[in-house]
Amino acid sequence: MGTVLKGWKNLQAISISSVRDTLSGKYHSRDFIHARMEYLRSRVVLVGLLFALLTPLWTLMDWLVLPSWPAHLMAVRILSLAGLIACVWLAFHGHQRITRIYVLSGLVFILPASFYAYMLLTLSGAAHYVVLGYGFIPFLLVATLSIFPFTLLESALVGGALIALQILASVSSGTWLSAKGLQDLWLLSALLVVGLTANYFHLGLLLRLYRQATHDTLTGLLNRGAVSRQLGQGPVQERLHVLMVDLDHFKQINDTHGHSVGDDVLTRTAALFKAHLGAHDLAARYGGEEFVLILAGRSDAQALSFAHILLQQVQAQTFYNHDREPFQITASLGLAPCQPGQAIEEALMRADQLLYQAKRAGRNQVVTQESIPTVFS
Structure with a gap:
């Protein structure tokens, strides 16, 4: 029974974490934010290019069907096409430009939606044609949401704007609160729910794949390659x-x-490290029983104090073997500063050398470049 309850609690924790991580980007790591931006960037290029290629076809249809071709409509068409081409170009050259990609992700939805709204508001004599010829736009854009790894809040914001656009179309065509207007609104809302569900699974899968590729499966810490990136x-x-x-x-x-x-020792020690990390610190399993912690925003004295506290906390843990016999562990630590303008790889090599000095000096101590070893017994 205890095992079942523990499994249920673990399942609940996973579900809560999954909803939290897909609801907003508040808890996403800096590295994952950059990884998600690359996915968004590729979608902006693809969707922007598709809409840009369709624009001339829609223009031809307007010219053939509209009873009188408004001159201002061509100018708006050209502006919309230029905006889509600009989105594609800026996204293609926007590697690692997080803010730019966020803005462009919104623009590929805003541009076609704005054109549709403009036609509804200005072509009063052709409102019925506009709704018939372009009424698919809100539905197309809601369906397009599904291929973007948006968070649920981001998709809900876009979806709410598209529902407002659909209401405007119903009012313009005189079908608001009619059976046809309510049916279209219900269908769009249903598609939005499907889109939000797709976003949840899309982003959740992206997070799981990212964690499998960047995190150590046993300890949950970053792996060596991820911390280097x-x-x-x-x-x-x-x-x-x-x-x-x-x-x-x-x-x-x-x-x-x-x-x-041994796995329990690694897991609990990794949890100890995570519990002592600051908001901007990093921790990784560097290989085997070796870990690396990157400390930010500390003076030399504060970093050394942190290392000594961590050493004491490692030693204070109590573990039990399969016969319930207690035992404790110790650790050796090497601490090296990295000044602005220096390469982190150099500091990693110095810290690794200092670590082996600590091991050769008898273990269970911290060795730095500026201090003599301090031993805890």
Whole structure:
């Protein structure tokens, strides 16, 4: 029974986390925000190009069907086409431009919707034709939502604007509150629910794939490749501290108590690291029993104090083997600063060298470039 309850609680936690992560981007990591932007960028290019190619065909249909061709309509058509082409060009050259891609993602919906609204408001004598010839636009745009990895709040905002557009179309054609008008509004709302559901699964799948590719499956920390991508290859812009942590005699733990116990040691120690991280810090499993923590916004003294506290917290943990016998662990730490303008890779190499100095000096201590080893016993 206890196992069933634990599984149910885990399922609830996963569901709550999934809804939270797909509802808004508030809890998305900086790296995932950049990854999602690349998906949005490709969709902007594809959809913008498609709408731009369809614009001349719609123009030809207007010229053939409208009883009198309004001169101002061609100018609006040209502006709309130029806007779509600009969206495609800016998105194509907008790699890693987060704000730009957000704006362009909205514009590929706003431009065709605005053109439809303009026709409804200005072609009063041809309102029936406009609704018949272009009434599919709100439905097309709602369906297009499904291929964008938008959050639920972002999609709801776009969907609400399209429902308002559909109401305007019903009022313009005189079908508002009629059976036809209500049917169209109901169909659009149903499609919006389908679109929101698609967004939920789309973004949720994207998050899961991202986490599988960037996070260590056992500890939940970033993996080595992900932390390297987040930090980049160039010089850092702010002062950082790199803290390398290696669990002492970890192979002996696996050999003595078994790998399942060793996994518990890694999992709980990783949770300890995460609990002590600041909002702008990073933690990664660097390989085996070795971890790296990137500390931001700390002075040398604060970073060293953090390292000593972490060392004490690691040592204070109590683990149990399969026979319920308690044991404790220790760790060796190497701490290196990274000044603005320096490459993070250099600091990682220095921290790794200091870590091995700590291990050669007897383990269970912190070694920095500026201080002598401090041993806790």
